[in-house]
Amino acid sequence: MQAVAEVAKMWNKLSIRIKVTLLTAAVLCIISLLLFIFNVENAANIFIIPDNVDVPFNSDASFTFDFDIAQRIFRTNSFYTLIIFSIAGTVLMWWVVGKVLIPLNKFSKEIKKLDITKINDDIHIVKSTDELGDLQNAFNYMLGNIRDSYERQKRFSQNAAHELKTPVAAIRANLEVLYLDDEPKIEEYKEFVEVVNRQIEMMNSIVTGLRLLSNKESLNLEKVRLYQIINEIVEDLKDKISEKNQTVKLVFDNRDMTVEADRVLIKQAVFNIVHNAVRYSRENAFIEIKLRKSLLSIKNHGESIPKESLEKIFEAFYCVDKSRAKKYGGSGLGLAIVKEIMDRHGFSINANSVENEFVEFIIDFKE
Numbered sequence: 001m002q003a004v005a006e007v008a009k010m011w012n013k014l015s016i017r018i019k020v021t022l023l024t025a026a027v028l029c030i031i032s033l034l035l036f037i038f039n040v041e042n043a044a045n046i047f048i049i050p051d052n053v054d055v056p057f058n059s060d061a062s063f064t065f066d067f068d069i070a071q072r073i074f075r076t077n078s079f080y081t082l083i084i085f086s087i088a089g090t091v092l093m094w095w096v097v098g099k100v101l102i103p104l105n106k107f108s109k110e111i112k113k114l115d116i117t118k119i120n121d122d123i124h125i126v127k128s129t130d131e132l133g134d135l136q137n138a139f140n141y142m143l144g145n146i147r148d149s150y151e152r153q154k155r156f157s158q159n160a161a162h163e164l165k166t167p168v169a170a171i172r173a174n175l176e177v178l179y180l181d182d183e184p185k186i187e188e189y190k191e192f193v194e195v196v197n198r199q200i201e202m203m204n205s206i207v208t209g210l211r212l213l214s215n216k217e218s219l220n221l222e223k224v225r226l227y228q229i230i231n232e233i234v235e236d237l238k239d240k241i242s243e244k245n246q247t248v249k250l251v252f253d254n255r256d257m258t259v260e261a262d263r264v265l266i267k268q269a270v271f272n273i274v275h276n277a278v279r280y281s282r283e284n285a286f287i288e289i290k291l292r293k294s295l296l297s298i299k300n301h302g303e304s305i306p307k308e309s310l311e312k313i314f315e316a317f318y319c320v321d322k323s324r325a326k327k328y329g330g331s332g333l334g335l336a337i338v339k340e341i342m343d344r345h346g347f348s349i350n351a352n353s354v355e356n357e358f359v360e361f362i363i364d365f366k367e
Contacts (some may be wrong), residue, residue, distance in 0.1 A: 001127075010354060011128070012127060012128035012129065012130070013129050014130060018095065019100055020100060022225075023096045023097070023100065024093065024095075024222060025101045027089055027092055027093050027096060027173060027357070028089075030089075030092075031086075031088070031089040033083050034085060035081065035082070035206055038085075039078060039081070040079050047060055049121070065224070066311055067340070073107055075187075077298040085110075103126045103127075103128065103132055104132055105124060106125045106126075107123065107125050107126055107135075107136060110123050110125050111123070111139070111159070116150070119143055119147050119150065119309075120147065122140040122143060122144075123139065123140060123143075125134060135246075136324055142217065152315070162204060165197035167200070167203050168199070169180045169197065171195065171199050171280060172250065173197050174191075174192050174195045174196070175192070178192050191205070205207070219261070219262040219265070219344065219345050220262050220263070220264070220346065221260050221262060222260070222261070222262075222263055223258040223259075223260065224258055224259050224260075224263045224266055225256065225258050225294065226252075226257055226258070226259060226291060227250075227252050227255040227256070227257070227265075227291070229266065229267050229270060230250065230270060230274070230289055231306045232267070233251075233267065233270060233274050234248055234250070234274070234289075236271070237275060237278055240278050240279070241278055242283070244278070244281070244282075244283045244284070245283055245284050246278060246281060246284065246285045246286070246287060247284075247285075247286050247287065248278075248287045248288075248289065249287070249288050249289070250288070250289050250290075251288065251290040251291070252291045253292055253293065254291070257291065259365045261345050261347075261365075262345070265344070265345075266341065266345070268337065268338065268341065269338045269341040269342060269363075270296070270298075270363075272297070272334040272335065272337060272338050272340060273298045273335075273361050273363075274289070274298060275334070276334060276335070277298055277299075277300035277359070278300075280303055280359075281300045281301075282303070285300060285301060285303075286300075286301045286302070287299070287300045287301075294364055294365045295362055295363070295365075296362070296363040296365065297360055297361070297362050298360070298361045298363075299357065299358050299359070299360040299361075300359055301357065301358045303358070303359050304353045304354060304355045304356055304357060304358065304359060305351065305353040305359050306353075306355075307353070310351050310353060312353075313335050313351060314335050314338070314339040314349075314351075315336060316333055316336040317333065317336075318335075318336075342363065346364075347363060347365050348363070348364045349362065349363045350362050350364075
């Protein structure tokens with residue numbers, strides 16, 4: 001029994017290609033051997049005179065043997081033998097291959113049973129390490145990616161609903177307060193209009209972000225000069241920078257460097273990062289934007305992001321500090337949009353942070 005188990009273990013390690021080859025060779029050998037034995041018997045019955053036949057050997061006796069008839073009988077018998085053994089070999093091969101493919105059939109049935117409620121369990125039907133085992137591993141890997149994607153999509157939908165619900169609730173609460181006042185003053189109306197305007201801007205920001213994340217239109221690629229883009233962004237944010245008395249320093253090795261990209265999307269991505277640096281930095285903070293070869297670094301000093309949050313900050317609606325988010329505002333989609341734009345271009349982005357020292361975002365424009 002131990003020897004059989006060892007043989008079975010070795011058989012499971014063989015690839016399907018080798019298994020089918022060996023089984024086909026075995027069936028062919030068996031068929032060939034049977035054909036050889038049958039043809040030898042066939043020839044012996046036709047061309048060899050049996051011992052019990054009395055053949056005269058005197059000078060006057062004659063013995064005739066019709067070779068044409070014998071050859072015709074031999075060919076006919078051989079032909080029918082070939083047909084019979086070919087059919088038998090085909091049936092045998094069909095049975096053998098069916099045995100080899102039993103694990104594949106079981107694997108197929110297990111896949112058909114899967115639905116969205118059962119994707120948390122991997123499939124472990126195949127015990128061998130051949131191509132079918134590799135297929136099972138690849139399928140389980142794909143299943144894991146689907147699980148992660150489904151969970152992210154689920155969290156995204158829940159967060160989107162929550163974020164859209166918040167401004168609506170704020171408008172409704174202020175409307176109820178205004179409604180309770182029998183004779184509201186002009187100032188109260190103005191205050192309500194300001195609240196509604198802020199919440200509408202928030203909802204518009206969220207909807208715009210969602211559109212950018214879901215938009216899969218082709219990129220309008222062109223040569224984009226990074227220094228020019230960043231200068232435009234700093235100019236757009238100069239009022240906010242001045243309000244907080246911040247300093248922005250540009251350090252470029254090559255001010256003429258260009259990248260093949262969609263100008264609108266790349267500007268949006270870099271704008272989101274620089275805007276975050278300005279928004280979350282303290283007053284009198286120092287913000288440094290550097291370009292070294294293909295690496296663009298945007299670093300704001302004085303702030304930091306916890307290490308455990310660095311991998312999550314590119315997820316939609318992820319919030320490092322909810323109290324800070326309420327204070328500074330924002331839709332929670334800025335960095336998710338940045339990551340999506342970079343991925344679509346084939347660029348990469350990473351974040352580094354040292355507690356109470358700095359936050360740095362590095363974009364690698366090397367495809």
